[in-house]
Amino acid sequence: MAEVLVFVDHVDGVVRKPTLELLTLARRVGEPVAVALGAGAGATAGVLGEHGAVRVLVDEAPEYGEFLVVPKVDALRAACEAVSPVAVLVVSSAEGKEVAARLALRTGSGLLTDVVDVEAGEAGEAGEGGVVVTQSVFAASFTTRSRVVRGGAVVTVKPNSASVEPVAAAGEVVALEVSFSQGASGTRVTGREAREATGRPELTEAAIVVSGGRGVNGAENFALIEALADSLGAAVGASRAAVDAGWYPHSAQVGQTGKSVSPQLYIASGISGAIQHRAGMQTSKTIVAINKDAEAPIFDLVDYGVVGDLFQVVPQLTDEIKARKG
Structure with a gap:
């Protein structure tokens, strides 16, 4: 069965809800394989397995927290080479869309952003991408169905596009071997400031x-x-x-x-x-x-x-x- 990579959005091992939505969508196309990176990545396996991930590719290298974007692109490129996925699903955040765009360029794949639905393509319909997506375009005035015709699809999905549906799977943890590119250390994180807690849900994730x-x-x-x-x-x-x-x-x-x-x-x-x-x-x-x-x-x-x-x-x-x- 075809495999679908799901890029995990987590904070110190706590998986955020949009990633669980991606796993639900991924199961419509094939077997979800999650990619968890950075501090606490190994702790995500339990939750990811409970929501359908057959494997969890893990790398906790410090580069993911010390540098911006590129180390994550390097890791997803390595995951694509290891899995040969029919599609890669990423949360449609500012960082997620940059990671997805860089990955598509690296792999020669088509990029589909701000998607609101994902489904398996009919035989001969979806080209090599294997998926058909729904997007709202031109300020959400029109709804389109799109597909990738060259390479595997790299797709960013808007939060709240699907309901979270737990389905037990193996969730086997597999170490992901990543060789960081020369550009991985190009932009260093020099400091972090905690966001003021309001007690309310994150705007883009709220129901x-x-x-x-x-x-x-x-x-x-x-x-x-x-x-x-x-x-x-x-x-x-x-x-x-x-x-x-x-x-x-x-x-x-x-x-x-x-x-x-x-x-x-x-x-x-x-x-x-x-x-x-x-x-x-x-x-x-x-x-x-x-x-x-x-x-x-x-x-x-x-x-x-x-x-x-x-x-x-x-x-x-x-x-x-x-x-x-x-």
Whole structure:
């Protein structure tokens, strides 16, 4: 059976949810073989095996933490040579897309980014890549099905594109032998600063996102958005207008020049729905908008819309959610 490489996103051995989603997608195409790198990589095997990884290729060399990107590309190249996968799946983060692009160039493979679905290609349909993917393109205005016709496919997948489905597999740990290239030490990490903990999920991985825009009308009013998010266990996002006004950190910006999210539920409060914002959230499974302007473009793509003042609607919604949760 064909094998599919899955690049593991983990923090000191703790596997992040998008990687488990990749394993679910990989099983549609073949047998998942995970590649775990860096400190704590060996500790990932148990969880990866519980979610379908037949093997876990591990290398805990310090280079992965000391230098940027290139050592990981070297390792994935070595994994491709060892496995000859039909496809390589990577989480569609900023680093993930850079790793994937460099790997595709190294291996002469086709690159497909920001994918929302992966499936096995029919005989003769998918070329040598063996997979057909679904993408949302042109600011999520169109949905396309794409395939690679030369080399194995290198695919980056948006978080929340698939449900995590545990399936027991061997999860055999195999040491990955990596020879680092001359460029591996080109960019050194000189320091790290811990991100301030908010207690909320990571924006790009959250199942629910509550975002505020220009209509929030001030940094102090984002407390309403945060309260609603906390009642739902959600992440907090912001439109570019809110970020540019200094009302919320740039790290929370959702949109074409910010982060792309695809949660199960997206609630937009006081956001008009400019195309730049829609490009970052239009693939959300269910979209709810709260806006006092009944003609706002955001209402063109919502599943549920509330025409009203967010300063009245949001607190009532928050209270109702808390009451129902008991």
